[in-house]
Amino acid sequence: MARIAAGAWWRSTVWTVGATRRTGRLVLRSVTDPDASSQLVEEVARDVAEAARVISNVARRVQDGTPITAALAEGVPILGVTVPGTVLPDDHHDPHRYNHHHHESHDDEDLRARGARLLERSRDVWAEDDTHPAFGRILDDLAPDEARILLLLAKGGPQPSVDVRTGGPVGMVSSQLIAPGLNMLGARSGVRYLDRVPAYLNNLDRLGLVWLSHESVTDPMEYQVLEAQPDVLTAMHSVRFAKVLRRSIHLTPFGEDFCRTCLLEPEDAEDLPAHQVPPERDPDDS
Incomplete structure (x- = not known):
C-alpha cells in the first residue's frame, strides 16, 4: 500500500505541475490577450472538475466494496497516474468509458465559445483579416x-x-x-x-x-x-x-x-x- 500510495502521489504531483505550468502560461497571456482570459477560466474549471470527478468515482467504488487498489487502478490513471503492481481492466483503454459524455459536452461548449468569439471579431471594425483561415x-x-x-x-x-x-x-x-x-x-x-x-x-x-x-x-x-x-x-x-x-x-x-x-x-x-x-x-x- 505504501508503494502504491507513493507512486500515485508522485504521478499526481507530475500531473499537478503540468496543469499549473499550463495555467501559468495562460495567466501571462491573459494580461494582453482577452481571448486568453476566457481560455484560462475554461482550463482551470476543466481541471478542477476532472479532478473532483475522479476522486468522487474512486470514493464511490471503494464504498461499493471495490478493493482500494482496483479503485485506484481504474480512477487515478485518468489523471495520467498509473498505480504500480495493479492490472488495469480490459476496457480501461476504451476512451468512451469514463470521458465520453464529459468530452462531448465540452466539445459542444468549446465550439459555441469559438463561434461567439468569431462573431465578436466580425463586429470589430478595427480587425484586419486579410487571409482566409482555410x-x-x-x-x-x-x-x-x-x-x-x-x-x-x-x-x-x-x-x-x-x-x-x-x-x-x-x-x-x-x-x-x-x-x-x-x-x-x-x-x-x-x-x-x-x-x-x-x-x-x-x-x-x-x-x-x-x-x-x-x-x-x-x-x-x-x-x-x-x-x-x-x-x-x-x-x-x-x-x-x-x-x-x-x-x-x-x-x-x-x-x-x-x-x-x-x-x-x-x-x-x-x-x-x-x-x-x-x-x-x-x-x-x-
Whole structure:
C-alpha cells in the first residue's frame, strides 16, 4: 500500500505541475490577450472538475466494496497516474468509458465559445483579416502537381477543355459521352504525373478552387491545338460519328484569392487574366 500510495502521489504531483505550468502560461497571456482570459477560466474549471470527478468515482467504488487498489487502478490513471503492481481492466483503454459524455459536452461548449468569439471579431471594425483561415489547411491538401495547375490557371487564364460525344443522326436523338473533360493542363503546367490530371481537377473542384464551365474560351485557336491532341483524336475515331463540345476550366473567385495569397509573388499578382464567375447553384440540383 505504501508503494502504491507513493507512486500515485508522485504521478499526481507530475500531473499537478503540468496543469499549473499550463495555467501559468495562460495567466501571462491573459494580461494582453482577452481571448486568453476566457481560455484560462475554461482550463482551470476543466481541471478542477476532472479532478473532483475522479476522486468522487474512486470514493464511490471503494464504498461499493471495490478493493482500494482496483479503485485506484481504474480512477487515478485518468489523471495520467498509473498505480504500480495493479492490472488495469480490459476496457480501461476504451476512451468512451469514463470521458465520453464529459468530452462531448465540452466539445459542444468549446465550439459555441469559438463561434461567439468569431462573431465578436466580425463586429470589430478595427480587425484586419486579410487571409482566409482555410488557406493553410488547403495547402496541406494539395499535391505539388495541383499547385502547378493552379499557377497555370492564375497566370495563363481559363483553359480549354472538350467533351467528345457520339454524333450523327443517332447522336441528335441520344448522344452518348465518350470522353469527358479532355484538356492540356498537364502538358502546359508541366505536371509530373499526366495520368492523374482528372483526379487533380476533382480535388481542386472539391476544395472550391476551380470550376468547369460549359462555355468556351474566347480564342478559338486554343481548341484547334487541343483537338489535334492524340487523346482527343483517339476518342473521336473510336466511333463512326463523333462531335466535340467545347468547354473551359476556370479559377473560382476563392481560387483566385488563394493563388494571389499563397502561390504568386506580390509583383506577379497584379493584372491577372479574368475568369468567369460560376453560376448560382439551382436549389433543384442539390
